[in-house]
Amino acid sequence: MSDTLPTKPGDKVFRPRRIKYFHLKRVLGIPGLFSAGYGNVGSSIYYALGIVALTALGATPIALGAAGIIYIFNSLAYAEGAAMIPEGGGSASFARHAFNNLVGFIAGWALMLSYIATIAISAYTVPPYLSYFWPVLSEPVVSTLMSIGIIVLLMIVNVMGVKESSRLNIVFIVVDIITQIAIVVLGIVFILRVNPGVLMENMFGEGNWPSTPNFIMGIAIAALCFTGVETVSQLAEETRKPAERIPRAYFLMIIVVLVLFSGISIVALSAMTPQMLGDPVNGWGRDPVAGIAANLPIAELRNIFAPLVAVLAASILLTATNAGLLGISRLTYNLSTHKQFPSIFSRIHKRYRTPYISIILFCVVAMCLLIPGFTRPGFFSDLGALYVFGSLLGFSLAHAAILSLRINQPDVPRPFKMGWNISIKGKEISLVTFFGLIANGGIWIVILITQPFSRWAGIAWMVAGLIIYFLFRIRKKSDTPDWQIEREKEKGL
Amino acid sequence: MPYSKILVPVVGTEVDGEAMKLACRLAKNEKEKEKSKIWAVSVVAIKRALPLDAEIDSEIKRAESVLDRVQSVAEEEEFEIETDVLQAREVGPAIVDEAVERGVSLIVMGIIYKRQFGQFSLGDVVPYVLKNSPCPVILYQQ
Numbered sequence: 001m002s003d004t005l006p007t008k009p010g011d012k013v014f015r016p017r018r019i020k021y022f023h024l025k026r027v028l029g030i031p032g033l034f035s036a037g038y039g040n041v042g043s044s045i046y047y048a049l050g051i052v053a054l055t056a057l058g059a060t061p062i063a064l065g066a067a068g069i070i071y072i073f074n075s076l077a078y079a080e081g082a083a084m085i086p087e088g089g090g091s092a093s094f095a096r097h098a099f100n101n102l103v104g105f106i107a108g109w110a111l112m113l114s115y116i117a118t119i120a121i122s123a124y125t126v127p128p129y130l131s132y133f134w135p136v137l138s139e140p141v142v143s144t145l146m147s148i149g150i151i152v153l154l155m156i157v158n159v160m161g162v163k164e165s166s167r168l169n170i171v172f173i174v175v176d177i178i179t180q181i182a183i184v185v186l187g188i189v190f191i192l193r194v195n196p197g198v199l200m201e202n203m204f205g206e207g208n209w210p211s212t213p214n215f216i217m218g219i220a221i222a223a224l225c226f227t228g229v230e231t232v233s234q235l236a237e238e239t240r241k242p243a244e245r246i247p248r249a250y251f252l253m254i255i256v257v258l259v260l261f262s263g264i265s266i267v268a269l270s271a272m273t274p275q276m277l278g279d280p281v282n283g284w285g286r287d288p289v290a291g292i293a294a295n296l297p298i299a300e301l302r303n304i305f306a307p308l309v310a311v312l313a314a315s316i317l318l319t320a321t322n323a324g325l326l327g328i329s330r331l332t333y334n335l336s337t338h339k340q341f342p343s344i345f346s347r348i349h350k351r352y353r354t355p356y357i358s359i360i361l362f363c364v365v366a367m368c369l370l371i372p373g374f375t376r377p378g379f380f381s382d383l384g385a386l387y388v389f390g391s392l393l394g395f396s397l398a399h400a401a402i403l404s405l406r407i408n409q410p411d412v413p414r415p416f417k418m419g420w421n422i423s424i425k426g427k428e429i430s431l432v433t434f435f436g437l438i439a440n441g442g443i444w445i446v447i448l449i450t451q452p453f454s455r456w457a458g459i460a461w462m463v464a465g466l467i468i469y470f471l472f473r474i475r476k477k478s479d480t481p482d483w484q485i486e487r488e489k490e491k492g493l
Numbered sequence: 494m495p496y497s498k499i500l501v502p503v504v505g506t507e508v509d510g511e512a513m514k515l516a517c518r519l520a521k522n523e524k525e526k527e528k529s530k531i532w533a534v535s536v537v538a539i540k541r542a543l544p545l546d547a548e549i550d551s552e553i554k555r556a557e558s559v560l561d562r563v564q565s566v567a568e569e570e571e572f573e574i575e576t577d578v579l580q581a582r583e584v585g586p587a588i589v590d591e592a593v594e595r596g597v598s599l600i601v602m603g604i605i606y607k608r609q610f611g612q613f614s615l616g617d618v619v620p621y622v623l624k625n626s627p628c629p630v631i632l633y634q635q
Contacts, residue, residue: 026545027586088544161540238545238582329542337547348549354542 028239033232033249035173036323040118040228041257042176043320045264046313047125048224050285051384053268054278056218058208061265063218064225068258070443071226073436074395075254076418077402079247080430082233083416084405086242089334090233091398096338098401098408102469105340107397108331109465112362113390113458114227115331118324119366121383122317123147123154124373128286129317132310144373151370154322155363158329161354169319176316179308180260183292186305187267190297199270208274217450220443224384225261227391228320229253234327243415264289271295280378289313325359332358342472385447385454390461392444399437406430496520498597501533501574502588502622505559508635510566512603515633517570519599531574533563534591536584545580553578585621593627600630 049060056063081094089096089104091111096104124147131137137146192199202208210218232249236242268277271292276283284291290313293305333355336346349356369386372379405412407427420431448455499516503509513533520529535556539545560576567574581587592600600622607614623630 027581027590088546158542161542326541330544333544333547348543348547350551352540353549353552354540359542 026238026240026242028235028245030245030249030252031170033235033239033245034252035170036235037228037232037249037253038173038177038256039169039316039319040231040323041226041253042173042180042228042260043122043316044225044228045180045261046129046289046317047121047286047380048222048384049265049268049288050278050280050283051224051381052218052222052278053274053288054280054285054381055210055214055221057210057214057274057278058203058205058269059210059215059218060222060269060274060277061203061262063215063222064261064265066219067222067226068261070223070436070439071229071257072254073432073439074226074229074398075250076432077395077399077436078229078233079250079416080414080418081398081402081405082236082246083243084412084414086236086239086246088234088237088330089338090230090331091394091401092331092335092340094401094405095397096340098404101338101340103397103401104338105335105465105469106462107394107401108335108340109462109469110390110393110397111230111331112328112465113461114230114387114394115324115328115390116362116366116369117383117387117390118227119151119321119328119363120147120369121380121387122321122324123150123366124370124380124383125286126150126314126317126321129290129310129313131287132290132306140377141374143377144370147370147373148367150318150321151363151367154318154325155359158322158325158359159349159352159354159356161352172315172319176312177256177260179305179312180264180289183289183305183309184260184263184267186296186301187270187292188263190301191267191295192270194297195270199266202269202273213450216446220446220450221381221384221388223392223440223443224388226257227387230391230394231323231327234330247416264292268292280380286377286380287313325363328362329355329358332362339476340469342468379453382451382453385451386457389444389447389451389454389458392440392447393458393462396437396440396444399433399440403429403433403437406433496599497529498595499529499531499599499601500588500592500595500597501531501563501601502584503533503535503559503563503603505535505555506603506605508603508605508633509559509563510603511635512601512633513563513566513574514570515631516599516601517567517572517574519601519631520572521570531567531572532591532595532597533560533567533574533576534579534588535559535576536579536581536587538584539580539582541582545582547580585618585625588618588622589625589627598628600626600628601633602630603633603635605635 052063053060085093085097087093092104092108095107127137127143127146136142232246236246239245268288272295277288278285280286290309293309296302296305333346335341336343345358346355347357406429410427418430418432421428422431496519499520501513501516516531520531537552537556539547556578564574564576579587602619604619
């Protein structure tokens with residue numbers, strides 16, 4: 001436009017960006033992926049073992065084994081999904097690609113609930129482990145106050161965006177795995193081998209075997225041990241060669257997690273009765289691994305392992321709390337950029353360049369979840385059930401999405417494809433996904449029926465999310481010109 | 494020495510221009526001038542609370558203006574360069590990774606004199622690049 005001509009009201013100046021596409025540097029490898037994934041899945045043994053023992057009693061190792069099979073299904077489904085769709089968002093992304101924005105949002109919102117529960121439950125289990133050094137931390141009021149303090153501290157740290165070293169994370173995880181292996185080996189050598197009858201008594205003895213409904217419930221709660229499977233797929237967009245590395249990281253996690261979890265659960269039941277293992281007030285319900293260390297028969301070993309487990313468990317649980325916080329802020333941003341969630345939640349702080357609104361808001365929600373802890377220490381099993389509610393809904397939708405993509409988009413490149421396929425009307429259906437969907441959905445329904453707290457809190461959370469979603473979509477539609485709606489439809493937004 | 498491919502990471506300090514001039518002169522020394530290539534990159538570090546593909550407009554615009562400046566410096570030296578904005582979690586690994594990916598024969602970095610706790614400090618990016626670079630690195634300090 002010539003400078004001599006006056007500017008008309010309809011004139012627009014369009015300045016195209018010189019560099020239209022910036023490059024994303026993807027540097028994560030298998031160690032980075034594994035440490036992030038194991039940091040989340042592996043941390044759950046530090047609290048979930050006690051919650052499972054509270055319900056499944058002597059059948060705890062068997063309940064964990066059954067949940068472990070479902071964990072394999074979930075890992076394989078996520079490996080296929082993340083290798084096929086290497087973008088952050090996990091099940092929310094799979095569901096958006098397979099179905100539509102609404103289902104994608106439901107999966108993402110359920111995942112958010114599980115992240116909030118991770119933050120709350122991980123922070124809540126740090127003080128019991130540290131009570132080895134300061135016994136006052138086992139008091140409910142002090143313990144809950146400290147848990148809330150941990151969340152406040154991490155909230156400030158994450159709003160300011162302090163750097164996190166992935167190398168340090170890997171070192172932590174390696175030390176953690178070595179300690180867990182040492183505990184399992186020492187437990188087998190000094191406890192189980194000396195008197196194998198104790199394990200049989202603690203599992204099948206009178207009053208130790210659960211009723212059938214409790215056993216089923218135990219399997220459902222045991223799913224808590226394996227809920228961090230989402231973490232690796234969330235990092236898909238940061239992974240170099242995701243098609244190769246993500247499935248490998250999942251396989252490595254399956255082996256390590258299943259071997260260590262089964263070993264720890266057997267050693268735990270060799271070292272103490274299931275009642276002691278699950279009791280959150282007078283037993284080791286909130287710090288089960290510390291219980292194993294405290295029950296080692298040789299004083300020298302106890303003196304080494306009890307403080308080591310206390311420090312390691314506290315640090316791993318802190319890492320898991322932080323991972324939940326990072327996960328939820330990234331997921332919120334992901335949903336906002338795909339027009340599934342109000343953009344205010346992805347607003348970035350001018351100075352610190354972090355999504356401060358979502359970090360603060362979801363930390364406050366996690367802190368509110370901890371309030372019953374002041375009066376009722378046993379409430380953390382309710383928190384565990386709420387975690388399972390959110391995670392399993394997300395997993396079920398992930399399986400459904402992978403199944404739907406197999407049927408509706410069979411030609412999309414799948415660098416990793418699950419086995420056990422059957423052909424129906426020319427479509428290749430994976431039995432792993434089918435059984436995964438049935439198992440996750442079934443356990444979710446069990447939780448819904450038997451757990452009143454997670455039922456009402458979970459349903460309230462989902463309804464609140466849907467109200468936000470529909471209000472946001474209606475408002476967005478009325479604010480957006482028709483041509484833009486058409487363009488967004490074409491783009492699939 | 495054969496410096497046919499040169500990478501110049503820029504951060505927006507005054508010394509960026511000088512580093513670019515140095516890179517252009519080193520490239521010109523080559524007999525086959527037309528084959529020498531210079532890339533200027535500006536790395537936007539994304540915090541872990543955000544996905545890696547988060548578009549922080551202010552940061553990207555800043556990175557672009559920094560690249561614009563060094564591009565004009567290169568034009569004054571009668572050299573055509575390529576520029577790129579990278580988004581990464583950490584700056585050091587992104588520079589090294591870019592150098593490996595592009596197969597560069599030299600990295601030229603401009604640094605300024607800065608102090609941390611009363612001591613001269615190179616920060617954490619320069620030592621990382623010096624330690625992990627696949628090729629020679631020239632530091633230009635103003």
